[in-house]
Amino acid sequence: MPVKLPHVEYEVPATVAEAVELLAEHQGEASVLAGGQSLIPLMALRLARPAVLIDINGLGEMSGVSVSGGQVSIGAMTREYVAEESETVAGAVPLLAAALPLIGHEAIRSRGTIGGSLAHADPAAELPAVALALDAELVVRSRSGDRVVPAAQWFEGYLATSRRPDEILVEVRFPAAGPGTGAAFQEVARRHGDFAIVGLAASLTLADGAISDARLAFAGLADVPVRAADAEGLLVGQEPSAELFEEAARRATDGIDPPSDLNGSPEYRKKVAATLVRRGLREAADRARQDSARKNSARKNSAHAHERP
Ligand SMILES: Cc1cc2nc3c(=O)[nH]c(=O)nc-3n(C[C@H](O)[C@H](O)[C@H](O)COP(=O)(O)OP(=O)(O)OC[C@H]3O[C@@H](n4cnc5c(N)ncnc54)[C@H](O)[C@@H]3O)c2cc1C
Incomplete structure (x- = not known):
């Protein structure tokens, strides 16, 4: 098996504008090099053969987390560990x-x-399921300007997105969670750190004890992440309970037709998916209750502070 990279031209733009020009110049022949954690192995295995690599690691303007107008914007070059350590996130x-x-x-x-x-849009990866569940927006830039793509229109197939070859992904926008929101990512993998065999992104918002918003998306069940809209519809307006979550698990997995591979049969994946829905909803509901309690107590403390003479 070859492990050395094939010959490739290497460009290091100093600005996003320069990167966009290079992509336009090398239409379809170039790949953007970000962290290289997926692209470099694919090139070593000769599964990706770009003629030109456009290294965007020096583009500081594409990194960082900011909040504005109820949205959290994360620069595309923000490292996964930086987002993981962000208090805003x-x-x-x-x-x-x-x-x-x-x-x-x-x-x-x-x-x-x-x-x-x-x-990269690996269907077993965590972040595509999160982006789909939260209706994130992906901002891509080309010579003709910026285009905002809803996550539901981004994932088109196995490692395939609606990004055009002359576009660079510059930013991802997530809606900021309202009070009383709790979330969980559940997954089953062969070993810690492996891609999930099945994963589930789950988020619930509680208002006056009832579910006011529910979001569920699976990883590993198809060649794109899959939203469980029917189960989400069932949950909204109801009070969390084991029976409700059982029914949600049934609805979320009823019509699915998971792939078969060395990691598991379709029946196995379906069973795991239902278990993850029950677990994910339970954990998300617990966290939503904790969030409501924390925010109520913060509100009361601040009201008392204002009452004091
Ligand atoms: C051992 C190992 C285990 C892993 N386990 C997991 C896991 O459990 N879950 C998981 O989700 N991932 C996993 N990964 C993948 C990891 O998360 C990658 O970092 C990620 O998938 C790709 O990010 P990157 O920045 O490294 O992108 P790169 O590898 O640099 O690029 C990936 C692809 O996206 C394109 N691209 C990158 N950035 C842009 C941009 N801004 N605009 C346009 N195109 C762009 C590239 O051209 C390339 O086609 C693993 C990787 C390894 C090596």
């Missing part, structure tokens, strides 16, 4: 915070990027 995008520590190992997350994972 922990507070405002709890589902992303739950998923990040499950990606590979620390060494992978110290190089791998948020944008790289979403552009």
Whole structure:
């Protein structure tokens, strides 16, 4: 098996604008090099053969986490471990915070990027399921300007997205979670750090004890992440209970037709998926209750502080 990279031209743009020009110049012949944690192994195995690599690791303008207008924006070049350690992500995008520590190992997350994972679009990866569940928006840039793609229109097939060859992914926007939101990422993998055989992104928001928002998306059940819209619809308006979560698990897995491979049969994956829905919803509901309690007590404390003479 060859392990050395094939010959490739190497470009290091100094700005995003320069990277966009290079992509336009080398239409379809170039690949952007982000953390390299997926692209370099694919090149070594000759499964990817770009003629030109455009290394965007020096583009600081594409890194960082910021909040504005109820959205959390994460630069595509933000390393997975940087997002994992971000207090903004922990507070405002709890589902992303739950998923990040499950990606590979620390060494992978110290190089791998948020944008790289979403552009690579491995259907067993955690972040595509998170982006789909939360209706994230992906911002791509080309010579003709910026285009905002909803996550539901981003994933097109196995390692395939709706990004055009002359576009670079610059930013991902997640909606900031409202009060009373709890999230969980559940997965079954052969070993710690491996890609999930089946994964589930789950997020619940509680208002006055009832579920006001429910989000569920699977990894590993098809060649794209899969949203469980029917189960989400069932959950909204109901109070969390074991019976409700059992029924949600049934609805989420009823019509699915998972793939078969060395990791498991379709029946096995379906069974695991149902278990993950029950576990994920239970954990998300517990965390949503804790979040409500924390925010209520913070509100009361601040009201008392204002009442004091
Ligand atoms: C041993 C190992 C275990 C792993 N385990 C997991 C795991 O459990 N879960 C998981 O999700 N991932 C896992 N990964 C993959 C890891 O998360 C990668 O970091 C990620 O998939 C790709 O990110 P990257 O920044 O390294 O992208 P790269 O490898 O640099 O790029 C990947 C692809 O995306 C394109 N691309 C990257 N950035 C952009 C951009 N800004 N605009 C346009 N195109 C872009 C590249 O051209 C390339 O086609 C693992 C990797 C390894 C090596």
